Amino acid sequence: xxxxxxxxxxxxxxxxxxxxxxxxxxxxxxxxxxxxxxxxxxxxxxxxxxxxxxxxxxxxxxxxxxxxxxxxxxxxxxxxxxxxxxxxxxxxxxxxxxxxxxxxxxxxxxxxxxxxxxxxxxxxxxxxxxxxxxxxxxxx
Numbered sequence: 001x002x003x004x005x006x007x008x009x010x011x012x013x014x015x016x017x018x019x020x021x022x023x024x025x026x027x028x029x030x031x032x033x034x035x036x037x038x039x040x041x042x043x044x045x046x047x048x049x050x051x052x053x054x055x056x057x058x059x060x061x062x063x064x065x066x067x068x069x070x071x072x073x074x075x076x077x078x079x080x081x082x083x084x085x086x087x088x089x090x091x092x093x094x095x096x097x098x099x100x101x102x103x104x105x106x107x108x109x110x111x112x113x114x115x116x117x118x119x120x121x122x123x124x125x126x127x128x129x130x131x132x133x134x135x136x137x138x139x140x
Contacts, residue, residue: 029058079117086112086119086130093137094121096128104134 033054040046095106107123114120119130 029061033058082119083114086114086121089121089133089136094123094128094133095135095137096121096123096126096132097134098126098128098132101126 036054037046089109090112091108093106093108095104097104105123105126105128107126109121109123111122112119121128121130121133
């Protein structure tokens with residue numbers, strides 16, 4: 001569902017149309033709330049409970065928006081930490097059980113590449129993923 005907002009009170013007498021949005025943000029919610037307060041019937045004002053409910057909804061929306069922004073920042077930071085951790089295995093001896101093998105292999109990680117965000121290591125002539133690594137020798 002899209003919402004189209006039209007302003008017919010422009011100074012030139014022509015109507016201007018804002019681009020339709022699929023979602024309302026916190027600024028749109030606050031705009032609707034202030035317009036509701038400006039245009040309410042003075043003889044029948046908004047009930048205090050209803051007004052409190054609307055303010056609570058606005059506060060909740062703002063907190064959810066802030067939390068989504070924080071989560072996005074966290075995920076970006078986590079992705080870069082994952083890459084640093086993967087690169088830290090370069091030159092290390094690892095033991096892994098590749099999904100294509102029946103026995104574990106042990107060798108030195110000679111390279112790392114990222115395929116669809118997942119680290120793929122080269123150990124000897126085999127490519128292994130982070131999940132396939134069973135142990136890391138910390139003395140090498």
